[in-house]
Each structure stands twice: as C-alpha cells, then as structure tokens.
Amino acid sequence: MTVLAKHAQGKGGPDKIFHISGLAKARAKEVGKENITNATIGAFLDASGNLITMKTVEESLRSLPFHESANYAPIAGLPEYAEAAADAVFRDCRPEGFIRGVATPGGTGSIRNTIKNYLEDGQACVTSDYHWAAYKNICYELNRQLVTFRTFNAEGGFNIEGCFEKLAGCAQEQENVVLMLNTPANNPTGFSVTLDEWKIIVERLTAIANNGTNNVILLVDTAYIDYAGPGSREFFKLFSNLPKNFLVIVAFSMSKSHTMYGYRSGCMLCVTSDEEEAEAFVKANQFSARATWSNCNHAGQLVLIDFYKNPEKKAAFLAEQEELRLSLLRRAELFMAEAKEVQLPTCPFESGFFITVPTVKAPEVAAELRKEDIFLIPLGEGASAGLRVAICAIPEEKISGLARKIKAAMERVG
Template sequence: MFENLKEQPADKILALMGMFKADPRDDKIDLGVGVYKNAEGVTPVMRAVKAAEQKIWEEQVTKAYTGLAGDPDYADALINLVLGDAVAREQVAAVATPGGTGAVRQAFEMIKMGNPEARVFVSDPTWPNHLSILKYLGMDVVPYRYFDSETGGVAFDGMLEDLKGLKAGDVVLLHGCCHNPTGANLNMTQWKEVVSILNDKGALPMIDIAYQGFGDGLDEDAAGTRYVAENVPELLIAASCSKNFGIYRERTGLLMAVSADAGKTKLTQGTLAYLNRQNYSFPPDHGARIVATILNDPALRADWAGELEDVRLSMLGLRKQLADELQKLSGSDRFAFLGQHRGMFSRLGTTPELVEKMRAESGIYMVGDSRMNIAGLNSTTVPILAKAIIDAGV
C-alpha cells in the first residue's frame, strides 16, 4: 500500500526555514516564519501565561477528559473576548479545537455537511493552509480580488465585483483583522458593504480571526467580526490563541457557530461536538485552561492585556521605522502602505525574482509572494532590510 502514496507539495515556509538555517551568513534576517519575536529574536512566554500555568499546576487535581466541546469556561471567555455583547451567549455554539487550524478544518467540515454544493469564496491571496485544506476536502474554491499590489491596500472595488457572483448557500471566508499575508484590512465602511452583499445573496460568512490585539487593539480588531455577527443570520468564526497569548505549541483554538435564532444552537452544538468526536475526540485542554484562567482573573487579564499592547505598539513602531527609512532611501512615499498595514505581516507586492535577489544578495528571507513578518525585525535590522529592498530594485 505505501508504495502507492504520492509525494506531497513541500510547504514553502518550512522549506524557507531550512534554507535560513543552512545559510552561514551572520547578518541574515528571517522574515518568513509566522511567529512573534521580541527585539532579542525570542518568542517569549508572556508573564500572565507563566502565572496561569503556576496556578493550574498548584490547583489542578485531575487530567481526566474534558467534554467533547472542551472546557465551558474557556468557550465562554473566548466568545466574550471575540464577540463582546454583539450577540447573546445562547446564540453561539462552540467547541475547543487544536489551534486555529483545527477550527478552520472543523468549520469547512461543517459547511460540507450543511451544504455539499457550497462554494467557498477566498481572498486572493490568503493563508495558504486555507487553500490546502479546502483542496484536501474536495471543496469548490472561488478566489475574490483582495490585495492591490500598486497601492498596497485592499482592492475593494474588485472584491465587491467578485462577490456579486455569490449564490445562496455559498460561503465567504474573511480575515477578522491583520490579514495574512498582506496586512491590509477592511475598514468599517467596507465591512458594512460586504455584509450587505452577503445578506442580499444569502451567503454564509466565515471569519478566521487569528491576530486579535495585534492590529489596533483588542476591541478595535474585533469590530468587523462583531458587526457581522450582529447583522447576519448565521456566521462561523475560527479563533486562535496562538499569537495573542503566545501559546503557539499548545494548539489552542475555538470554533463558533452563531445563529440568529437561539433555538438552533442545540443542533449546531451537537453537530460541532460530533465533528470533534470523529476527528480527534476530546480536544486538548492545557492551552484552553491557560486562556480561561487569564481571562477570568482580573489581575492576570490586565497584565496580559498590557503586555499584548506592548507587543502591538512594538510592531507599529517597526512599521513606522521601516516606512520612514524607505521614504528616505527612495525619495518617495510609495512604501507608506507598510506603516498603514496591521498585524505581523505585510506584502511588498513585488515579484518572486526580486524576493530571491534579496535573499541571494542580502540574506533577506521572506516568502516568495513577498510576504514578510514585521515581527522578525528589530530597530537594528530595519535599515538593513530597507537598503536591501532599494538595492534589489523593488
């Protein structure tokens, strides 16, 4: 049997990591891997996470299974963090998942169960794993225009034009904030126009929110998601705690299904629990318990929110420094969009050939589509990157 297996496509980011490790240059810069790093190049454990783990270690008396949906305290706390008071709690079914990726996978599985003919409209570009999972599940994917390489912003007119091709029962996958890989976000006026089209066409929105707190603030980053939840009949949300709690390896996610009619919640909750059972049975708990402990303890929550704000402001500072440095070197404001993007990532909007030139000549490692991890920089390496971008002729 095994001889009939086929080689699978290599993950481009993992391949890039391997190339970076093999590069002997001391001044090389890794802007590929999607994790937050501080000025020392370390992905730190947050203070509140350490304190929560200590508290769990001291108080936890069992490692028995949780329910199929995971810890209810975790679901309640994260639903509140993402949705605030946008909808009543009884309108939301939710299950814990292995990371945001697990939530995305379960959401696609639920869509397939609910409407096998549904097409999934996906931003061009999007996080590559969205497309990989959809392909694996054999679901029909329709790209919609999103990023304007000339302006570095959202190609909103093209996006609206493409969404006009929606049919009832189709799904539109949206990024809640800090769009990966471009860093270009919808504003509230644009969110409202998207919701209008969704309701007019009878399409289901699915929101992937993996970077809440990394852009403009915890509530500000959730504003689009909350507006959608308030104004559509049904919504799927895949949330991740990897970035904003810094617990990447704990694989902590949550899938939410929001219904306008609270009477439907029992059905959707049962379906989500069933999908968990078929896929991995009981979800992992340690990361979820960390998050619940932090969010339900006022002192820990305040310390976490303060450290997260420091992280956010650090990335904004790096963005401004890079945009200013490029303005100085280029004598133009054509890179000003980098200061306007939000989150860990930005897309330069240049060619794979020039990305390769920066790698070969300057040791700058970014994904071939010119996505770069802003959090991979520090104040010392920003000028090096800016010079490499100009020297390469971007």
C-alpha cells in the same frame, strides 16, 4: 510507486516556507544568526531570535494542577471555555444573538470545520487572493474549492465589488455561500477591512441571505486581532440580528494572542439569531471534533478561563499583550516609513505580523536578496504575487535598511 490511496497521491511536497526558512537556518549556522535577516518565520521573536512568550500566560500555566491539565477536556471544550473565548475575542463589541462555541486546535480547527460542515463535496468558498496558504490546503484536503478575488481595489481599499462578483458566482451554483476573511491584521498583507467596508459587506451578504435561494456563512479569521489597533473590534456589532440563514463563525486562536502557538488552543464561535441554528452548529462541529482530533488541549482552556474569572490576572495579561502590540507596531512603522522614503510599493498595511511587497518577480527578488543573507518568503502568483516580510521575526535594528535593500534588489532583477 506508492501504496497511498489515489486521493492522497501527489499531496504534500516541499513546503515553500519551511524550505526557505531551512536555508536561512543553514546559513545562520555558517555565519552566525546575528549576520543574517531571517524574516520568514510567522512567530513573534525577540532581538535574539527567541520566541516572545508572555509572563502572565506562563504563570497561569505553571499554576495549573497537573492532574487537571493532563486529563482529557470535554470534546466541545470546558463549559466556561466558550464564554471565556467569546469574551476574549469580542471584548466590549459583543454582537447580539446566540453565541455558542466549540473548542478547536487553534484557528486551523475552525477553518477546517467550517469548510467541512457548511459546504458540500466539490463546492467552493470565497476568500481574498492574498491569504494564508493553509486555506487552499484545507479545501484540497476536504475536496472543496477555494475561489479568490483581488484583495484590493484601485484605491487600495478592500475590493468589495470583486468579492461580491465571486460570491454571486457561487450563489448560482450552490445553496450555501461561504465567505472567509482574515481581518483585522491580515496574513500576509496586514490589511484590515474598515468599519465602513464592513457595513457594506454585511448589508450585501444580508441581501444574498434574503434572496430566497441562498444561505450565507461568513467566517472571520481573527488569528491576529490582538495586534490590531483600538477600534478594530467595532465590526463585530454589525453581526447582531442578522437573518436566520446568515451564520457568522468567528475563528478564535490563542496561538498569537496568548503566545501559545504549540498549545493548539482555539474556539469556533457562532453568532446567529436562530437558537436552533446555534444548537446545530455545536452538534455538528462537536461531532467533527470527535471524528478528527477528539478533544483539544486542556491547559490552554484552563489558562483562558483563569484570566476570564480573575479580573486582576486578566488586566495584567491585557497590559502585557498591549506592550507586545506596540512593540510590533514600532517595527512596522520603521519599515513603512523607509518604504515610503525609498518608494518601495507595499500592500495596504494597518497592523499585524507581516507586510507584503507586491512584485510579480517575487521568487527572483527573494533569490537576489538571499545573496545578501536576507530571507523573505515569495508568495502567490500573478497579480497576487509578492514578498512576505515577517516583521514579527526581526528586531528593529534589522528592519532599518531592509526596505532600501528590497527596493535595490527589485531594481537589479528588473
């Protein structure tokens, strides 16, 4: 019995990631954290298991006058914040068009507002079957549907055909066709849509926008973009001069890029060739902000503006960020080389916090590995099931031998 309203009943329940990460923590208490491999956490940790934080960010934060950062920020964010966010995410690949931003609590806020404000009740948005689990929860919370397609085609490329099949289905049912892609450095696979694939995607989305019936909304979730390699921003330029009814929303997050996970700072940026559409974007999303979280963290915005306005600080920040990217890449290369050697299958990986080992028996293999004090997250169902290896959370010395152990556990499970 509960007094919860009907729509809230049955929500929640045990969270798989927190549950397994809880098992790892309990085991670490018993045998010492140096004796377990806890690859469950979606945060970049050092060899001692502590959160990696950036000195340049910490210095900027500490320099903020408390009376300023403790004060409310404007609902849409500080006036210079959207510009600083656009600069941080697009860098030298800024698309042409009207670019406006509304501050959000992390990337989550952008996803929430997009699903709320660009879909009607009960309508669906489309994403890849390997996706961040919160996408589904946000849709459920807002009474929207999440429709998925197989992420990869037979050649291991992005499954454009599968994606457009689902979009065509949506286009039949609803005026707004909403595609949500987490790339580059996808969670949980580490895949990135290539520039050539992007060209086809934008071309085909443009055709939908020009069909006289539908509008197109493309949400690009860039939560991990700063861990992707050089050249991974080129696709932004393809968002220039799109039809007026083709709106691009870029979800910018400072959680991973600035190691400011708990500061809940982000920005939803629109790119459109229609100034009125850009104004409507700001108005509606500012309203939603007011009606849900109100204003966002002020300190995070001030840090971003600090870097934006001070070239020396920005250069030092970017250099520090690059070091982090390279150290994460070393972990990935180590795992992928061993996986290749022992013939452990992985999803196509380019960069990012996670590597996924596809297996329909993910829960069984994860349980088998826990016997050896290796903790991984089993994800998805059916064809999109797999084990998520959070390389961000384990040091190089614990990565060595891991692919071999996963392969052996898979063979034991059969």
